[in-house]
Amino acid sequence: MSHAQDLPGWAALATAALVLLGAALTLIGAIGTLRLRSFFERIHAPTLGTSWGTGAILLASIICFSALGSRPAVQEILIGVFISVTTPVTLMLLARAAIYRDRTEGKGEVPPRAAPRRPD
Amino acid sequence: MTGAILLWSVAAAQAMLVAAMGCCTYRLIFGPRAQDRVLGLDAMYVSAMLLVLTIGIRTGSTVYFEGALIIAVLGFVSTIALAKFLMRGEVIE
Amino acid sequence: MSRVLPYPLLTAALLLMWLLLTSFSPGQLILGAVVAMGASRAMASLQPDKPRLRRWQIIPRLLGIVTLDILRSNIAVAGVILRGGGRDRRPGFVAIPLELRDRTGLAVLACIVTSTPGTAWVEHAPDTGVLLIHVLDLVDEAEWVSLIKHRYERLLMEIFE
Numbered sequence: 001m002s003h004a005q006d007l008p009g010w011a012a013l014a015t016a017a018l019v020l021l022g023a024a025l026t027l028i029g030a031i032g033t034l035r036l037r038s039f040f041e042r043i044h045a046p047t048l049g050t051s052w053g054t055g056a057i058l059l060a061s062i063i064c065f066s067a068l069g070s071r072p073a074v075q076e077i078l079i080g081v082f083i084s085v086t087t088p089v090t091l092m093l094l095a096r097a098a099i100y101r102d103r104t105e106g107k108g109e110v111p112p113r114a115a116p117r118r119p120d
Numbered sequence: 121m122t123g124a125i126l127l128w129s130v131a132a133a134q135a136m137l138v139a140a141m142g143c144c145t146y147r148l149i150f151g152p153r154a155q156d157r158v159l160g161l162d163a164m165y166v167s168a169m170l171l172v173l174t175i176g177i178r179t180g181s182t183v184y185f186e187g188a189l190i191i192a193v194l195g196f197v198s199t200i201a202l203a204k205f206l207m208r209g210e211v212i213e
Numbered sequence: 214m215s216r217v218l219p220y221p222l223l224t225a226a227l228l229l230m231w232l233l234l235t236s237f238s239p240g241q242l243i244l245g246a247v248v249a250m251g252a253s254r255a256m257a258s259l260q261p262d263k264p265r266l267r268r269w270q271i272i273p274r275l276l277g278i279v280t281l282d283i284l285r286s287n288i289a290v291a292g293v294i295l296r297g298g299g300r301d302r303r304p305g306f307v308a309i310p311l312e313l314r315d316r317t318g319l320a321v322l323a324c325i326v327t328s329t330p331g332t333a334w335v336e337h338a339p340d341t342g343v344l345l346i347h348v349l350d351l352v353d354e355a356e357w358v359s360l361i362k363h364r365y366e367r368l369l370m371e372i373f374e
Contacts, residue, residue: 041304044347047328051283051287052287077233087328088334092323092335095333095334099335
């Protein structure tokens, strides 16, 4: 726990604020998966954690390790890029799976296909 | 003084992230449908990755970064596989 | 040039990633370059469509707009969740006729729409170009259509088409 005393004051405060912000956003998103009523409403909730929740904590990590001087910390950007590219893919696939299941079972408020698909 | 503020707020953030994982675990267990469970699993992976990052900030050690990256990759692949499974009933066609 | 380095951008990005994950040294530079070139050769055998960037100067502007929009809708969605889903909120699907046809542009639009809290990409019909999105707080359907079309689609069409 000695590294916390080595940090300059502004870096410690910025890290603390950003970590709290990111964790709070992630928690609100997780609460959203509990409280919202239908699946398509719930699919919006995790994006809170994956957009600015992740972004704030990564920024805190960058500030913390750059100020400690152990490394010029930019590796966290890799996680940021990775998360922001992969989250839409997973959520899109999940939404398509859900809409497919709803349509085959014929329930839910899902609108029908916009146009008949051309034969591939 | 600022060091104590940092340690306490990181501890609070870790508690919030664990609570977030708890909410996702509820969705994972109680559904009600399969897609809700997969969504819960995906959100849980993200919270776990952020928790590992905060552990890294708390201990001042850089090895946790690799762990967080691996969790992110595994979460992506497993959610994709599960979503494929929901859509087609099989993962590899 | 095109035989040795089929995808120069991809090779450079992979090398950069390698150097970020390991620490910089001449040995790691050579090893990373070998791995990046091998990976981009493997990518060439998959023969994906090469995305063409018409006007890359607009990309920073698009990034700025998207970052601010995500921040704003983060606050909005956090408010919706904390208020506990009041009776006045009405979620729903919106169908948007898109003119954007470029596949890379559509992929970027999908990333933008999905990573913005409050909107989720559900389905896109490639033959008609109709996009179906789900909106958490649907007040005015026409407003969402014009938001997607004028705010993002126009810029993406300038960049990619």
